[in-house]
Amino acid sequence: MAASTNDHDHHDHGPDHDHGPGGLGGHVREASRRSLVIVLVLTGTFMVAELVGGLLANSLALLADAAHMLTDVGALALSLFALWFAQRPATPEKTYGYLRMEILAALLNGATLIVLSFFIFLEAWERLREPVEIRGGLMLGVAAGGLVVNVIAAIMLHRSAGESLNVRGAYLHVLGDLLGSVGAIAAAAVILITGWTLADPLIS
Numbered sequence: 175m176a177a178s179t180n181d182h183d184h185h186d187h188g189p190d191h192d193h194g195p196g197g198l199g200g201h202v203r204e205a206s207r208r209s210l211v212i213v214l215v216l217t218g219t220f221m222v223a224e225l226v227g228g229l230l231a232n233s234l235a236l237l238a239d240a241a242h243m244l245t246d247v248g249a250l251a252l253s254l255f256a257l258w259f260a261q262r263p264a265t266p267e268k269t270y271g272y273l274r275m276e277i278l279a280a281l282l283n284g285a286t287l288i289v290l291s292f293f294i295f296l297e298a299w300e301r302l303r304e305p306v307e308i309r310g311g312l313m314l315g316v317a318a319g320g321l322v323v324n325v326i327a328a329i330m331l332h333r334s335a336g337e338s339l340n341v342r343g344a345y346l347h348v349l350g351d352l353l354g355s356v357g358a359i360a361a362a363a364v365i366l367i368t369g370w371t372l373a374d375p376l377i378s
Contacts, residue, residue: 205333205334206257206334206341207254207257207258209330209331209333209334209341210250210253210254210257210331210341210344211254212330213250213327213330213331213344213348214247214250214251214254216323216326216327217243217246217247217250217323217327217348217351218243218247220243220319220320220323221240221243221244221246221247223316223319224236224237224239224240224243224316224319224320225237225240227312227313227315227316228240228316230309230312231308231309231310231312231313231316232306232307232308232309233308233309233312233313233316233358233361233362233374234294234297234298234301234374234375234378235313235317235354235357235358235361235362235374235375235377235378236313236316236317236320236358237294237378238291238294238354238378239317239320239351239354239355239358241287241290241291241294242287242350242351242354243351244286244290245283245284245286245287245290245347246344246347246348246350246351248282248283248286249283249343249344249347250344250347252283253341253343253344294378297375297378298375298376298378299375301372301374301375302372302375302376305371305372306371307371308365308371308374310362310365310366311362311366313358313361313362313365313374314359314362314363314366316358317355317358317359317361317362318355318359320351320354320355320358321352321355321356321359324348324351324352324355325352327348327351328345328348328349328352331344331345331348332345357377358377360373360377361373361374361376361377362374
């Protein structure tokens with residue numbers, strides 16, 4: 175009877191013990207998901223603002239940064255999908271299907287960035303040959319707003335970057351955007367101080 179009781183106790187405590195790590199893992203995934211959703215909304219919203227600001231300021235640097243943000247939105251959405259998929263029961267078919275989708279999404283994201291970069295390069299070349307007037311004050315304000323958004327996004331993702339490779343990838347994308355905002359701020363400052371508008375296409 176004693177042995178039976180001990181066995182019963184052991185089986186009763188087993189599931190409780192298993193739920194501990196599972197609960198912790200679920201909490202980590204939920205925190206990562208929440209961070210990704212917030213950053214996705216921030217990035218997507220400011221991408222539109224930066225696109226409009228770039229057109230109004232006639233700034234190619236802002237338009238280039240908005241294009242980079244577009245690919246970041248794709249990367250963030252892919253990371254969110256990966257977190258959602260990770261919670262589903264694993265089967266070989268689903269795993270291979272996800273891997274194919276992840277590769278295709280990454281290729282599409284990369285191809286989009288290459289195409290956008292090509293058109294930005296062509297426009298930058300034209301502007302180097304024939305400089306255009308740029309509203310440096312507006313450009314500086316929009317670029318500064320982008321820097322603030324990217325710093326907030328980087329801080330939020332950094333908390334979960336060590337727990338998830340997908341979040342870490344999104345974090346690195348945001349860091350790239352942050353550098354783009356710094357470059358746009360530098361170009362805007364040069365334009366405001368010296369009037370040298372070629373700084374804009376060069377930074378682009």
